[in-house]
Amino acid sequence: MKRQRTVSNRRLSVGALVLVAALALAVKTHAQQAGQVEPKSAPGSVTEQHGGQHDFDFEIGAWKIHLRRMLHPLSGSSQWIEYDGTSVTRKLWNGRANIEEFETDGPAGHVEGLTLRLYNPESRQWSLYWANGRTGELSLPATTGEFKNGIGEFYDQEAFNGRQIFVRYQWSQITPNSAHFEQAFSEDGGKTWEVNWITDQTRAKE
Template sequence: MKRLLAPVVHGWITCLLVALLSFDGMAQKTPGTSPAENSGQHDFDFEIGTWKTHLKRLQKPLTGSTTWVEYEGITVVRKVWNGKANLVELVADGPAGHFEGLSLRLYDPETRQWSLNFANVKGGGMALPTIGEFKNGRGEFYNQETLNGRAIFVRFIISDITSTSARFEQAFSEDGGKTWEVNWIAVDTKVKD
């Protein structure tokens, strides 16, 4: 009896596995899109081009300071490596002076996450990358850094994304992520071609 049931059970298991694998494949794909489009590789495609940037920066984060400085500038975002990376250049001026920043964003197809690597012209080197991904139209990226000799968490959020605008916000936490102090807010508005 066991020998008669073995092919039936094996066939049943095979059918079940095929059905589950087919369902899993359908669940991971959005109809009408390629695997690359579902992977996250195109998360930053919305930002390719030239943007007018209004930037607000907290002067002395995690000191109790409430003094903000504002800048107006231009951000240019270029696709690199067929969308597996992009390069962001920001030039802005305000009462606090001139600011130039650069961000190299790299996509990791294995983890389906992005690393955001930032530098400003005064520092001359890259900061530690924030790493994360987009979910439901919102990008969240995190890292751990040192500020004034203390270990802190960094959170970078990209939200309110439309075809003509987006919001970028950076915050620091010195209590392991229980509370966050926002210290950088940029709102970009698309410049018409």
């Protein structure tokens, strides 16, 4: 989902991201209106064997969000703040991509962001990109991983307070109407993890 990402020198504008996604959606809509159908996976193909392109289908739709965020990760502090808000996720490319808009408010202010998720059928993994509405920039590198036994784990390595750390995203407790997300940091090569962002979501009533 969306997190307090660390500083990176490689960034793209959110405007460019939304434009690319909008173009992709427009092309798909045009093809559907013209009576074109996306090709089905051939028997034995990577997509058919794994089905990973639908791992994030549970996220499609509108959600109510409760967020707990640690103010000062990896500092020895245990101060947390809480937010409430909403998110909306839209499917692209028949499930091989989606875009989520995220917005919450709490004592520390307003948190607004956007997540782009892309599925690679060759690696059978997802790449997750987070953009903070405050800066209007897309953070790189992507956080990459996959789902196994109902739990999704995604990792990357980033700079944080002048040091290289590991970052982990974890999706769990997934039902048709709820899901749980955690972000954690590790400064010892993955031996121990400190959770600093916890999101619980329930599906919004239509």
